[in-house]
Amino acid sequence: MLTVQDLHAYYGKSHVLHGVSFAVAPGEIVALLGRNGSGRSTTVKAIMGLVEGAGSVRWKGRELRGRKAFEIAQAGIGYVPENRDIFPTLTVQQNLLLGCKRKPGRWSFDDMYRLFPRLQERNHTEAGVLSGGEQQMLTLCRTLMGDPELIMVDEPTEGLAPKIVERVADYLRELKQRGLAVLLVEQKLTIALEVADRCLVMGHGQIVFDGTPAALRADAAIRKEWLEV
Numbered sequence: 001m002l003t004v005q006d007l008h009a010y011y012g013k014s015h016v017l018h019g020v021s022f023a024v025a026p027g028e029i030v031a032l033l034g035r036n037g038s039g040r041s042t043t044v045k046a047i048m049g050l051v052e053g054a055g056s057v058r059w060k061g062r063e064l065r066g067r068k069a070f071e072i073a074q075a076g077i078g079y080v081p082e083n084r085d086i087f088p089t090l091t092v093q094q095n096l097l098l099g100c101k102r103k104p105g106r107w108s109f110d111d112m113y114r115l116f117p118r119l120q121e122r123n124h125t126e127a128g129v130l131s132g133g134e135q136q137m138l139t140l141c142r143t144l145m146g147d148p149e150l151i152m153v154d155e156p157t158e159g160l161a162p163k164i165v166e167r168v169a170d171y172l173r174e175l176k177q178r179g180l181a182v183l184l185v186e187q188k189l190t191i192a193l194e195v196a197d198r199c200l201v202m203g204h205g206q207i208v209f210d211g212t213p214a215a216l217r218a219d220a221a222i223r224k225e226w227l228e229v
């Protein structure tokens with residue numbers, strides 16, 4: 001469904017991605033792992049057309065490179081960036097409304113409130129006063145309201161308490177049950193091994209491992225060199 005081939009990315013003169021290639025199949029959860037600075041966020045930004053680059057990003061057979069981020073979102077790719085991307089002076093409900101497509105998608109407001117009861121309690125609260133974790137949930141929900149077929153989520157567990165990290169694992173499974181494909185950017189190996197169908201590991205702007213969670217669990221050398229701190 002998504003095929004990334006020989007992707008390069010640049011911030012000015014700094015060459016950050018060096019030929020990244022991988023694919024995501026429909027309904028698959030793929031974890032994109034690596035240490036800080038390995039190029040994971042740049043990879044999802046490059047897919048969304050948000051950084052300068054070269055290479056090919058094909059989505060259902062069509063080339064996305066050269067398109068604008070909003071066109072890529074409209075084509076069915078949702079992006080939840082690592083900084084919580086909400087409208088702080090609007091309420092939770094208004095934020096969700098802004099995510100909606102004109103025609104109804106597979107997700108309803110009730111789905112969002114069932115996934116995250118906390119958002120329902122805070123429905124009429126200004127989003128800017130929510131906790132970091134709640135803003136993260138809201139960003140995710142707003143993206144879901146746009147009814148993506150693939151959702152790319154950048155470090156959803158960053159800064160969350162362990163109990164809430166378990167909730168993240170639960171909702172990722174629910175997305176998969178509903179037929180979404182997920183590209184999960186993570187640093188935490190445990191959640192990736194728990195929910196992913198396949199794991200990618202990045203180092204220095206390249207993919208250094210592509211395999212099943214079981215294969216990654218068994219590969220102590222890869223984990224030691226590219227993941228453990």
Ligand SMILES: Nc1ncnc2c1ncn2[C@@H]1O[C@H](COP(=O)(O)OP(=O)(O)O)[C@@H](O)[C@H]1O
Binds near residue numbers: 016039041
């Ligand atoms: N806006 C930016 N300008 C210049 N360099 C950047 C920028 N964002 C990231 N980088 C650099 O690109 C490399 C990859 O970063 P990033 O994709 O954010 O890694 P990760 O998400 O895996 O932590 C790092 O060396 C980082 O310093």
Ligand SMILES: [Mg+2]
Binds near residue numbers: 041
């Ligand atoms: Mg990052």
